[in-house]
Amino acid sequence: MAAKARIGILGASGYTGSELVRLLLAHPRVEIALLTADRKAGQEMRDVYPQFAPYALPKLVAIDGIDWAGLKLDLVFCALPHGTTQTVIKHLLANAPETKVVDLSADFRLTEPAAYARWYGHAHQAVELQQEAVYGLVEVYRREIKKARLVANPGCYTTCAQLPLVPLLKAKAIEPDEIVIDAKSGMTGAGRAAKENMLFSEVSEGFHAYGVGHHRHMAELDQEFSKAAGRDVLVSFTPHLLPMNRGILSTIYVRGRRGRTAEDLHVLLEKAYAKEPFVHVLPFGQTPQTRHVRGSNMTFIGLAKDRVPGRAIIVSALDNLVKGASGQAVQNMNLLLGYAETMGLEQVALFP
Amino acid sequence: MAAKARIGILGASGYTGSELVRLLLAHPRVEIALLTADRKAGQEMRDVYPQFAPYALPKLVAIDGIDWAGLKLDLVFCALPHGTTQTVIKHLLANAPETKVVDLSADFRLTEPAAYARWYGHAHQAVELQQEAVYGLVEVYRREIKKARLVANPGCYTTCAQLPLVPLLKAKAIEPDEIVIDAKSGMTGAGRAAKENMLFSEVSEGFHAYGVGHHRHMAELDQEFSKAAGRDVLVSFTPHLLPMNRGILSTIYVRGRRGRTAEDLHVLLEKAYAKEPFVHVLPFGQTPQTRHVRGSNMTFIGLAKDRVPGRAIIVSALDNLVKGASGQAVQNMNLLLGYAETMGLEQVALFP
Amino acid sequence: MAAKARIGILGASGYTGSELVRLLLAHPRVEIALLTADRKAGQEMRDVYPQFAPYALPKLVAIDGIDWAGLKLDLVFCALPHGTTQTVIKHLLANAPETKVVDLSADFRLTEPAAYARWYGHAHQAVELQQEAVYGLVEVYRREIKKARLVANPGCYTTCAQLPLVPLLKAKAIEPDEIVIDAKSGMTGAGRAAKENMLFSEVSEGFHAYGVGHHRHMAELDQEFSKAAGRDVLVSFTPHLLPMNRGILSTIYVRGRRGRTAEDLHVLLEKAYAKEPFVHVLPFGQTPQTRHVRGSNMTFIGLAKDRVPGRAIIVSALDNLVKGASGQAVQNMNLLLGYAETMGLEQVALFP
């Protein structure tokens, strides 16, 4: 039997952390060697997530005392809040420079120090690593990821918007100034922090937009869309919260350029993703549902003709905790460790 | 005590029918004298909706044998499927021409026979009544409704989109060719028909768009928006289904005309609705949640600046069964019968 | 127009507080003169509960500086956490002894100081008031309540269990030592405190029991069941949390005494509640659903024969925030102020 890579998960008590555990327990070539959770240090993972009670897992520890060099981890997933992340990873890589890192926070997604400072209100604390980091949208940066040490795993909203739009912008097939992205996310995207507005009784049987006009995820979209289009792109983007746990669905309104019809755009998407294991383009006119990707690493994309001449409506759907976070992180891990890209990610969606 | 008007409800076993019963049981000036439900004729209302068990209500009867003249109803709510509605109302008014009618179907919403034929695929069966009918969006047509005999109660999606957009289009304050309406509805909007895709297990924990590019509600929007703007208006409109029962939220993307800023648009909406009892405009930058209008006849409207220069994002929310259907129908009834417009509609939203 | 009573609500930012506001806004004979919320003092009610934005309400204030004598309130609802409640009410009644109080906490439900100390781990801080307080289960103590100054509003679980069981125990019709109460509650019963285990993502799509074998509500059941039976009664009681907001359903397993059949027990319940406006006994063999009492002050009770000889299964359902808390509190208020008992409580259940 092939050797197993030794893996650490920083921030194992959050939802992306527990999702990493779920996926890695089914991965044949890894061994979970470290789980951290500062506020829950000393507890067993089963105390924090009872679903893991039947499995043997390391006890949760605090980050502070960790001997990074001694642990000899092959790869670390970092699922910590943004801000603290950059300091932790800087320290980790200073002490264990051979360790590979997949970071699920926003800390290394923006490549420009100035853009980071503008959106986050302070200078980046690890600018050299910021320069080194590779943006981990596998379908776009697969080649660069394979050679990387530090991968910045994309956000959930932005993955769902980029997968349909990047190929169209690269092909200059849509008008970059008329893109509207209306995005809806399940509640797990908001994390596990105990806040009044996230209580069941506040959330169930209701729906609302938030951050209207000024959501931070736009920084990442601006960067990647501008890169794809070869010019500045500024999109309208509105996030909403759904009374359900998992799933993001983005409804995207675009106008074809130079006579491109909706059918033309669909052909472009089909070609772009013909060989991708985790992106499935539906037949023309069909649109996807979040429930059919729940728990899987799959993204479903549909495109239909708008009745407004020249316009098309794209709908993309993924599970925000899998392809939108931990599944994509494992996909990145597979590339970094030289494994088959789909290893451990074959689970079919759980529906109903 | 003032005399009570005698009311009939056709199609009492559907959700808009039961919602009418709920509202009318709390209305001090009406008496429910007739309830029809063809497939459930002979049953008690409590068999079909157990919440009415403690109340005295007429037994459900079939429409066919009704003696319209003899019943001497003051007003009839018609909550039947579109298509059959026009024949039923034609017959009713032929036999009881003094009776007032509020129709909740789509049958009398389009004023042009040609538009009706194009969208529904057949000629209208009661063209004279189609001409007579008044479109029942109270905030726009209050004066006409007061004098009407037959009112076409607006659709739920269209009420939610028209309330914020009609004043802006009338004021020529927004660009009519760049309107995108992304609408999300609770499941009660889909009715009570037993269909596989409406089962709990199919719907819960998921979200999807439907009718992408070609939803019938657009006919009503085209008509009313074009009338308001004084020119043809064609909007992008995508409906979605939420895993919850009640509530519609529309996220609407607009561009100001002739230098109108988001703040200008907000002032216009505030002025338009300053005295309306059932439309509440939130402070600039705040946006509403469906849960805060659940069970009430209220519409909440918010408007925020988009980061894309010159653009604004409007969010409107209402309960599809109340202001989007039966509540607005009672509001119309109050106008038709000369009652205070808010009578029986004072219930505060049920949250949580 | 008759004068309106001046009402105060202590703890208006919790769910029972907001539910009192919802009900009182529709009550023709009261005026909300005081709203307190210590942590949210200074805010408008609309900031805490946006559904109240269209209504004029007093600003939220802290309890500490209140001039109870000067306010001249006719009645105060106290919706504070247990423990602090007894001190607040003692102070209030010392300064405004004419004011009537309906307390929604558990502080005055136990009549025995010793029982209170045993269940709550400390001596009661207002023993005289504890003696004075009347237990506010209207259907059982209506006469006493009318003459009271301080009413201890019953708990939601206990109301749902007492309404079907008290008449049967009083009639000595069931075996007191073989009662099993399996109770399920919607999440609003757990309040609005921001706790991790009450987050939407933790609660949705799941179900569990809690406090198995040792829930505090049992104290109240012990007291009232023993009083009804004329001997000590100790029941098995297990509460569970449902992934929904409102509603308690109790499934109760009993054995008839001295040959009483299930049919006999049903007749007893029908007789006990024949004239009660807020308790509806279903036909023999039918059992209720929580959705059909949502938002209303109604309790539905059903009783069916068990296949185990001599046993019956009772199912009772109510809305925990209405008949289980604020609706019953308003019902008590009506008695205390000499109003019709059903005033302001006529709302029909909101279904679907």
Next chain:
Amino acid sequence: MAAKARIGILGASGYTGSELVRLLLAHPRVEIALLTADRKAGQEMRDVYPQFAPYALPKLVAIDGIDWAGLKLDLVFCALPHGTTQTVIKHLLANAPETKVVDLSADFRLTEPAAYARWYGHAHQAVELQQEAVYGLVEVYRREIKKARLVANPGCYTTCAQLPLVPLLKAKAIEPDEIVIDAKSGMTGAGRAAKENMLFSEVSEGFHAYGVGHHRHMAELDQEFSKAAGRDVLVSFTPHLLPMNRGILSTIYVRGRRGRTAEDLHVLLEKAYAKEPFVHVLPFGQTPQTRHVRGSNMTFIGLAKDRVPGRAIIVSALDNLVKGASGQAVQNMNLLLGYAETMGLEQVALFP
């Protein structure tokens, strides 16, 4: 690579059918060779369940024309409605006697022809096979299953009740005449038939009991409990429907015999399941939640002391579509085909 067994699934368009497909797609030693769905014959599985769009699967066919002998299936899962099942399997085994069958219907669970006739109202149509069939509760009948040809997969409610109770009854540790089982199931347990009372709007935000006093699953419980206890056992059993998709939780009230304490009962359960891969007994006093077994083949069992002397409360939880149906069916398949019992069933629960 080892050869793959050829598998057929009859009734693939229902929820247990699609769940079998989900599990078998992740099983390394099987190949799905046949999918039937009479009303959807001719469609692709992706049309019926879009989550399977990325996978190659045989087209759905009708049962009638199948050449059982020619297909050379190693094993068939039968997920058809009860009643028709017995005829289909009789025909299948007559033509392909070497094929093994795991039947998920109720048709072969009762071993007594008389019991079958009494509960189902007609004589069994395949009495010989009824005699041959082995009851497929693996933890109890593992040895018999390994040698069987036809396995009757247990029901979901009954699996959830038997796993905790059978060891206690066998040990004569609890009083057989005082067992109360209060069971709650997610909606997928009710299947995919389009019925009004299963619509989302009817089910969400509500809870109810059904079949009170006379549910058919009791036949299976009577048979197995009586066998375990060595005498007739008749339990009180009430099923309820939860507003969620997956999960059964049974709250079970028992009394220890001959001085057995709750702690004694817990020790018995721990011993019984110490080596079982799919049954996990929680520490004494802890009780499980359905969400922590969702999507997995795991059963969690907890036991706590009741405050009523001599009594204990047991709570067991499983996913009705996995351990309660298709997962247990795959577990049976593994035994029948000589594979490792856990093969393909290692998925960790999906939470949140």
